[in-house]
Amino acid sequence: xxxxxxxxxxxxxxxxxxxxxxxxxxxxxxxxxxxxxxxxxxxxxxxxxxxxxxxxxxxxxxxxxxxxxxxxxxxxxxxxxxxxxxxxxxxxxxxxxxxxxxxxxxxxxxxxxxxxxxxxxxxxxxxxxxxxxxxxxxxxxxxxxxxxxxxxxxxxxxxxxxxxxxxxxxxxxxxxx
Amino acid sequence: xxxxxxxxxxxxxxxxxxxxxxxxxxxxxxxxxxxxxxxxxxxxxxxxxxxxxxxxxxxxxxxxxxxxxxxxxxxxxxxxxxxxxxxxxxxxxxxxxxxxxxxxxxxxxxxxxxxxxxxxxxxxxxxxxxxxx
Numbered sequence: 001x002x003x004x005x006x007x008x009x010x011x012x013x014x015x016x017x018x019x020x021x022x023x024x025x026x027x028x029x030x031x032x033x034x035x036x037x038x039x040x041x042x043x044x045x046x047x048x049x050x051x052x053x054x055x056x057x058x059x060x061x062x063x064x065x066x067x068x069x070x071x072x073x074x075x076x077x078x079x080x081x082x083x084x085x086x087x088x089x090x091x092x093x094x095x096x097x098x099x100x101x102x103x104x105x106x107x108x109x110x111x112x113x114x115x116x117x118x119x120x121x122x123x124x125x126x127x128x129x130x131x132x133x134x135x136x137x138x139x140x141x142x143x144x145x146x147x148x149x150x151x152x153x154x155x156x157x158x159x160x161x162x163x164x165x166x167x168x169x170x171x172x173x174x175x176x177x
Numbered sequence: 178x179x180x181x182x183x184x185x186x187x188x189x190x191x192x193x194x195x196x197x198x199x200x201x202x203x204x205x206x207x208x209x210x211x212x213x214x215x216x217x218x219x220x221x222x223x224x225x226x227x228x229x230x231x232x233x234x235x236x237x238x239x240x241x242x243x244x245x246x247x248x249x250x251x252x253x254x255x256x257x258x259x260x261x262x263x264x265x266x267x268x269x270x271x272x273x274x275x276x277x278x279x280x281x282x283x284x285x286x287x288x289x290x291x292x293x294x295x296x297x298x299x300x301x302x303x304x305x306x307x308x309x310x
Contacts, residue, residue: 056256081234082255083284087276154256 040166041108045097047090055084057156057163059127061101062111067123069098128153140175149176199265199272199307206300217297222305225298230289238289248306264309272303 252260
């Protein structure tokens with residue numbers, strides 16, 4: 001009984017500590033809150049969040065290299081079959097932010113992991129085409145992605161319930177029927 | 178000099194304080210189209226909303242593809258993110274911000290019609306949506 005209570009206490013402490021670590025803005029340490037294996041680096045940028053997230057999750061810049069973001073932002077008038085064009089000022093502002101925090105910017109552990117599996121000079125347009133993503137999801141059957149409840153692999157939040165908060169812990173994954 | 182500064186101040190304040198309304202947009206688009214506001218047609222606006230057109234990938238598209246047949250309901254983007262209702266009766270934020278309104282007309286008209294909408298079409302569209310109860 002005592003052990004059970006102690007266990008709960010430890011879990012609660014660890015839980016609230018990691019929650020705090022995620023909610024609090026990062027301090028002076030350059031890579032202090034730069035994401036890990038299952039969470040995206042904590043970033044805030046008004047235009048990125050407002051504009052990108054009006055149609056889809058504001059995908060982390062750490063998931064693609066700079067060259068990819070340049071291609072994405074250079075083709076917004078035909079963005080995966082949709083017109084997502086922006087005024088030039090906002091477009092340049094968002095691109096600067098994406099480049100500064102890209103997978104190959106050296107600013108996050110998440111980015112390092114993505115780059116470990118990236119070919120030199122590769123500039124994929126889709127996060128789902130990166131070897132990092134493919135490896136991470138290799139146990140998900142192909143048919144799962146196209147279920148009506150999921151739609152496509154672009155819909156992170158269908159299974160990663162805390163994707164909006166940047167949390168991608170494998171144990172929180174619930175694949176909808 | 179002081180008078181001029183005061184005027185600039187008043188102009189700045191009012192441009193921030195006064196949000197646009199659907200009626201403001203109707204007046205503006207009617208003026209751009211060179212017609213009276215009374216010449217805007219909710220019937221044509223609804224036809225524009227429901228009309229199907231050949232999409233970029235061969236599949237027919239219309240406004241309803243994302244906004245659904247009911248503009249007072251919640252829509253869905255292609256990747257599954259909810260879209261707030263279009264009709265001001267269900268979502269008072271609609272047609273209150275010129276930059277937003279112009280951005281989405283530009284994007285969505287080119288997606289659905291393969292061209293930008295005319296001021297007359299934009300006026301008709303809002304005329305229909307704003308009279309839905």
